Amino acid sequence: MRQFLPATAATAAICVLALTLMAATARADEGPITLRDMGSFHVGGREVVVSGKPVTEIRRTPTGPLTKLDPNGVYQVEQTYVQYFLPANRRGAVPLLLWHGGGLTGVSFETTPDGRPGWLNYFIRQGWDTYNSDAVERGRSGFASPEVFAGQPIFLTKIDPYERFRIGGGAGTYSNDAAARKLLPGNQFPVEAYDNFTRQLVPRWLSTDQAITDAYIALVDKVCPCVIVIHSQAGLFAFKAAQARPDKIKALVVVEPAGIGDADKAAALKNIPVLAVFGDYFNVDARWATLRKTAEIYFDQIRQAGGNVRIVDLPQMGVRGNSHMLIMDKNNLEIAAIIQKWLAEQPGLYK
């Protein structure tokens, strides 16, 4: 092929132009994904030393020899896993980071439980360098031994998210018989795939908020300036990271944040545009009403310090039926498009 190289280089230039024009007219949720690169890394964490524990012998595979297991020594703990996808047609001026909610992993943003594209593919297709992570102690970040993490992890039954994430309408709405489950009227959760959704659940500790925050700040130091898009529990981590690194976060999208930053540090966010997105059924779920009220008080504190928080109440926009898991609800890409539109309106973030 070598003798044809100049010709193919010219063809390539024409093709890149033609295909770029065509890509701009394609629907954002379909067609091929072309990446400059993809990969993963772990970031953050610390070393801890464990000592004074008995050495044992274990068989690591049934046909393998007995081998020493010495639990004493140095452990690497509390790092966070990050997978990245860098689209060829880059349009975001900075990377976009996706931080998932409690009891889950970055899988939340991949394919939905009923097999539709998730927000990860959506934002890559929009031209964002996208970094999808697992919080410390979840998923591919790994977890540490009882000597390191205080307490036991909590495990979620199949009942728990159904009744607590505004899919059913609270206690007593779940049944082991899928046909007998009660659903909030008009709910957009792909309820026929609820059983499959529960395969995504992972345990979590209640003692690791600081470790998760620290590793996410290490991630911000590594890849930002950036935009951060969070769901649920990660509100806590994103607002804490924004307090710690206000100059590195160019926009913050908080989707039903279950946690907030510190009131006395709200002023740190005064130059970070914030978009907060809330789904439906807050009037029938006292817990979510409380979490939202807490967030809105914090948003007022940011505003009083000169910051800008825009609240998107989806039902007020005519977008009804969203559960807490709106990132995978049937209209998940419609909501992603609302976020994308807002991001594109922020000066200098998108071209």
Next chain:
Amino acid sequence: MRQFLPATAATAAICVLALTLMAATARADEGPITLRDMGSFHVGGREVVVSGKPVTEIRRTPTGPLTKLDPNGVYQVEQTYVQYFLPANRRGAVPLLLWHGGGLTGVSFETTPDGRPGWLNYFIRQGWDTYNSDAVERGRSGFASPEVFAGQPIFLTKIDPYERFRIGGGAGTYSNDAAARKLLPGNQFPVEAYDNFTRQLVPRWLSTDQAITDAYIALVDKVCPCVIVIHSQAGLFAFKAAQARPDKIKALVVVEPAGIGDADKAAALKNIPVLAVFGDYFNVDARWATLRKTAEIYFDQIRQAGGNVRIVDLPQMGVRGNSHMLIMDKNNLEIAAIIQKWLAEQPGLYK
């Protein structure tokens, strides 16, 4: 743009042809990756019921309300996580599945600890529909409570893989001081990134072999016929899956398998071509010599039943210095290319 559609469609056809020809001449480990689609799913597992445990109240975020945590009920457990990448320029006739080793996750096949491309990107670039998974209870597969998994998980110190994976030469070669660590002569492990490698370690149980095997068989039932490429502990799971579903596995590549199948079922593999790859230093590590001997006895049983097992001894081919972690050693893509060449030689597997 609508009026230009016929013209751009023609341009697209020419460009696809031109770019395909150019892609065929590009180096396999660089250049853009174009995907028809990418996503993830969980497969397999079962439901278990836990009862008789006390109900407690927990605060899930620092500013959230107290909420009920009822550990009684139905749990989804023992599913396996799978992420897939489907290249636009598909050349593999069947999907290629990557199954990682013990104490690790699918991250093993992504970027290497020193930031080079892993086998995942390599096989995607070769045109294989590639499925990279986390074994049950590792990574994004999630793990179950002590009521479900017998015993405690084992955690690996930073010392353990260094001394046990033929990086250092056994006990006493690791030091907390990176400069003082002893290295097997000529070792190809990216030792300057060893500390970063230990961020990939995850705990594992010693009681979950059957659950892992069952979920992998569910994966085979979902996406195969296929090729399976495994590392280390996953030898056990792949040979067990091959016994159970011999017609669905068109080739099996076992990279330093630490586990094997059942001798009395070796005949089930008689129509599955097997490639076994071994690195260096087996003469200085009694444990690995034992594991390899066990595997080679099993290979003879497959051969005696009419099967075909080819052993690649890398040092005998002049490829020296490979640790047990050869999937991320400095020459990892050279080894991937040996596997790719063998796969392409199997009738009907690659076009």
